[in-house]
Amino acid sequence: xxxxxxxxxxxxxxxxxxxxxxxxxxxxxxxxxxxxxxxxxxxxxxxxxxxxxxxxxxxxxxxxxxxxxxxxxxxxxxxxxxxxxxxxxxxxxxxxxxxxxxxxxxxxxxxxxxxxxxxxxxxxxxxxxxxxxxxxxxxxxxxxxxxxxxxxxxxxxxxxxxxxxxxxxxxxxxxxxxxxxxxxxxxxxxxxxxxxxxxxxxxxxxxxxxxxxxxxxxxxxxxxxxxxxxxxxxxxxxxxxxxxxxxxxxxxxxxxxxxxxxxxxxxxxxxxxxxxxxxxxxxxxxxxxxxxxxxxxxxxxxxxxxxxxxxxxxxxxxxxxxxxxxxxxxxxxxxxxxxxxxxxxxxxxxxxxxxxxxxxxxxxxxxxxxxxxxxxxxxxxxxxxxxxxxxxxxxxxxxxxxxxxx
Amino acid sequence: xxxxxxxxxxxxxxxxxxxxxxxxxxxxxxxxxxxxxxxxxxxxxxxxxxxxxxxxxxxxxxxxxxxxxxxxxxxxxxxxxxxxxxxxxxxxxxxxxxxxxxxxxxxxxxxxxxxxxxxxxxxxxxxxxxxxxxxxxxxxxxxxxxxxxxxxxxxxxxxxxxxxxxxxxxxxxxxxxxxxxxxxxxxxxxxxxxxxxxxxxxxxxxxxxxxxxxxxxxxxxxxxxxxxxxxxxxxxxxxxxxxxxxxxxxxx
Numbered sequence: 001x002x003x004x005x006x007x008x009x010x011x012x013x014x015x016x017x018x019x020x021x022x023x024x025x026x027x028x029x030x031x032x033x034x035x036x037x038x039x040x041x042x043x044x045x046x047x048x049x050x051x052x053x054x055x056x057x058x059x060x061x062x063x064x065x066x067x068x069x070x071x072x073x074x075x076x077x078x079x080x081x082x083x084x085x086x087x088x089x090x091x092x093x094x095x096x097x098x099x100x101x102x103x104x105x106x107x108x109x110x111x112x113x114x115x116x117x118x119x120x121x122x123x124x125x126x127x128x129x130x131x132x133x134x135x136x137x138x139x140x141x142x143x144x145x146x147x148x149x150x151x152x153x154x155x156x157x158x159x160x161x162x163x164x165x166x167x168x169x170x171x172x173x174x175x176x177x178x179x180x181x182x183x184x185x186x187x188x189x190x191x192x193x194x195x196x197x198x199x200x201x202x203x204x205x206x207x208x209x210x211x212x213x214x215x216x217x218x219x220x221x222x223x224x225x226x227x228x229x230x231x232x233x234x235x236x237x238x239x240x241x242x243x244x245x246x247x248x249x250x251x252x253x254x255x256x257x258x259x260x261x262x263x264x265x266x267x268x269x270x271x272x273x274x275x276x277x278x279x280x281x282x283x284x285x286x287x288x289x290x291x292x293x294x295x296x297x298x299x300x301x302x303x304x305x306x307x308x309x310x311x312x313x314x315x316x317x318x319x320x321x322x323x324x325x326x327x328x329x330x331x332x333x334x335x336x337x338x339x340x341x342x343x344x345x346x347x348x349x350x351x352x353x354x355x356x357x358x359x360x361x362x363x364x365x366x367x368x369x370x371x372x373x374x375x376x377x378x379x380x381x382x383x384x385x386x387x388x389x390x391x392x393x394x395x396x397x398x399x400x401x402x403x404x405x406x
Numbered sequence: 407x408x409x410x411x412x413x414x415x416x417x418x419x420x421x422x423x424x425x426x427x428x429x430x431x432x433x434x435x436x437x438x439x440x441x442x443x444x445x446x447x448x449x450x451x452x453x454x455x456x457x458x459x460x461x462x463x464x465x466x467x468x469x470x471x472x473x474x475x476x477x478x479x480x481x482x483x484x485x486x487x488x489x490x491x492x493x494x495x496x497x498x499x500x501x502x503x504x505x506x507x508x509x510x511x512x513x514x515x516x517x518x519x520x521x522x523x524x525x526x527x528x529x530x531x532x533x534x535x536x537x538x539x540x541x542x543x544x545x546x547x548x549x550x551x552x553x554x555x556x557x558x559x560x561x562x563x564x565x566x567x568x569x570x571x572x573x574x575x576x577x578x579x580x581x582x583x584x585x586x587x588x589x590x591x592x593x594x595x596x597x598x599x600x601x602x603x604x605x606x607x608x609x610x611x612x613x614x615x616x617x618x619x620x621x622x623x624x625x626x627x628x629x630x631x632x633x634x635x636x637x638x639x640x641x642x643x644x645x646x647x648x649x650x651x652x653x654x655x656x657x658x
Contacts, residue, residue: 005520016508281490316504319465320518320566323486399465403500 006326010333017306024302025342027295028379033353035375036289036367038292049277053270059230060132061098061240062264063247065222081222082251082260088126088226090250097231097239098250100128104225105213109180111206113165113172120161122179124210124318125227128307132229137206140173140188143209151211155179156188158203182216184208236265292378295342300386303335307394314394315402324406328395335387336380343379347372412476412605413439413462419470420457421627431457433628434471439574439607444600446616447609449625450639456578458625459609463496463576464488476573485641493521497567499577503559505566511538512547515565517606522570535564541595564595574605575579581615587649593618594642618642 014021085103090099091164105124110117127145143154157172166172172186184206193202214220230239240263247261249383307314316325350372354365419567420432431455439445449455460466461473464480467488472625473481476495482490492498505514517527525533538547543559551559560580567575577596581589597618599605608619616622617640 002523008519012506012509012513016506079540312504313506316506317487317517317521319463319492319498321489321521321570323489323521325486326521400460403465403504 001370006329006333008252009132009330010337013310013330013334014337020302020306021338022298024338025345027298028292028339028342029295029346029349031288031292031295032375034291034342035285035350035378036347036350036371037357037365038284039371040290040350040365040367041363042277042284042355043371044358044363045370046274046277046281047366048364049273050270053266053273058266058270059233059236060266061228061230061236063226063228063243064262064264066258066260067263081220083223083226084221085223087242087247087250088223091226091228091243091246094246095242096227096240097235098228099231100132100229102126102129102132102227103210103223104129104227105210105218105220106224107180107213107218109217111161111165112178113175115167115241116167118161118164120204120206122155122206122208122213124208124213126210126261128229129207129210129227132227135205136191137195138191139171140186142188142207145364148209148211149326151209151215153182153184153208153212154187155184155208156190157204158185158190159192160201160204161206162189179206179208180217184212196281236267240265246341269298279380280391289378292375292382296339296382296386299335299383300390302338303331303387303390306334307331307390310394311397311402314397315399315405318397318399324395327397328391331391332384332387335391336383336393339379339383340376340388346379347376348377360398409438410441411438411474412441413437413607414474415462415468415471416473417471418458418461418468418473420454420461420466421469428518431628432461432468435534435625435628435630437623437630437633439605441573441605442600442603444596444606444620445608446619446622447607447625448609448611448613448616448622453625454628455609455625457628459576459578459607461575462607463498464491466530489521490511492526493518494570495573497570497572497575499560499563499567499575499580501579501582503551503556503563503583504629505559505562507552510548510550511543511554511562511565514562515569518566518570533569534565537569538562540568540599541565555588556584560584560588561591561595564592564599568599568604574607576597576607576609578609579611580608581610581612587646589615590642590649597642618645 015024034091063083081101088101088103095101102125106121107120109122111122117184124147126344127143130137130142137156140156142156143152146156155177157177161173166175172189175186177186178184190203190205190207195201210223219253228243244259244263251260253260257264317327317330318324351367354367357363358365408504415437417428418432418435420608422429422431435454435458447455448460457466461468464475464483465488468481471481472479475498480491483491487567506517512531512534515537516530519530535547539545541564543558543565544552545562546558551562554562564575564580581592584592591648593615596606596608601619608616610616617635617636617638620639621635622632623630
């Protein structure tokens, strides 16, 4: 029997029972819609985490002192004193795979202007720090190499700080603020960056020359960290290897000795958070896959009822020359059509639901082609899988018995 | 075997196993039906006439004996081969019409040809239209089966049995669900088709219906006990006219 005839027969059978066909499809519609929406939500948040990490600079490399074990007690990183200014000088001279390098200092405290104050932390770096951390100046200027050399008491403020210590809207440039009793002249304000992925306010920041923090506030001779911009994002691994090698030789470590520092790249961060959000995708996906499965069982149920209800029709088809395999294909195609039609409507529903989630709830969503293609293929498979048993039952009927069925 | 015979069965036996018992439904039947015949197969329930019809219709096979349909021994054929014989050589008319519900007359009549790969959709439509015209339903081709009266539905079923140009039409109590007037109308249609040379095998238990055929064969307990030519053959059209003009009037 020609496939086109089989299709005609199956379509007319579906049209004869519009309501029942619709209800059968509903399970698949909801299942596919749920899979697409859930995957869109999961992948959307995954993608937004990745892009917000990237906004901090994917070519960023952080070197921190390793935590030390003193008499069996793990010491905090800040108490390690392994990173020095001379390391920065050595690395900037010998490191070939980085475009920028800066020491990093930071300490927390209260910033005061007049009668307003705000708890925050002050970060220090050299003149390249602004490029490495991807900050931009909105007004005023960044500090210069000369100001770093002289440990000048100048600072650049983030927008959160400005909002809190100059609530009346005074232009902060040229004003003096105090941090831990040290007066700083405000020379610039950063463009707003917003919250990062972890909910930290990236505008709650004061940047000053690292030398000023070292000499005037913390009175330390060691660095909290050294930050780098790698030349190429693709060569992060090679770049960290070079940094590691240079630092080991600068620190005079023997082969058997562990590193007294730790190198962190954004890539690791992305992969750590990526695996969490991928877990979310899998979780959401598998929950909605269950509803797809239930939809498939619904199809099997209806096809089974359908075969019983249409026993006489099957008897007639067999009597007028339909072969067992014609009947098998008719019911199988019917089940497949139901699930594919349901799948198409489900895809549309998934798009609609994702659109609503994106615009009403303001969640990031991302519909990938692969999730559409996959749920479509699963649909067809469900049609075949759950249609098979009832279809085989129909094809194996004895025409005489089927014709006599009441 | 005469050249003219459509059906020739020789010493046909059919046994069923029901629990521990063997039911002998047919016990050695010989029957020949020639081209152009109109045979009523009669008998009470349990006489074996339905079993015979199932075998004649290639829906079942005999336990013993030979069955030649249009010169071919079908006794040894497989399930799919039997389906092909039914599709190309036989036409069925059932007591309860067995039309597809909510489907047009035309589509119902086209159904057997859908299972014949050699017939394309254009030819299928033409032949279905011809068949519906032959049963007098030219104006009702697009009507849905559930919008028709019993008589009209049975006409659609007859058109469906004609559409593949079968060597014989097998009707099983085809008037069983109809009132007298409509039964006569259906018999008139069968008589008309038979006049055109179509061979018909007609199972019935009503003598009143059987008298419209040309030959009656009567079964009892699995054996053919009587085979006779109908002498005083009824004219179904005349019988309709003879009916009193009473409450049958509204049926058409």
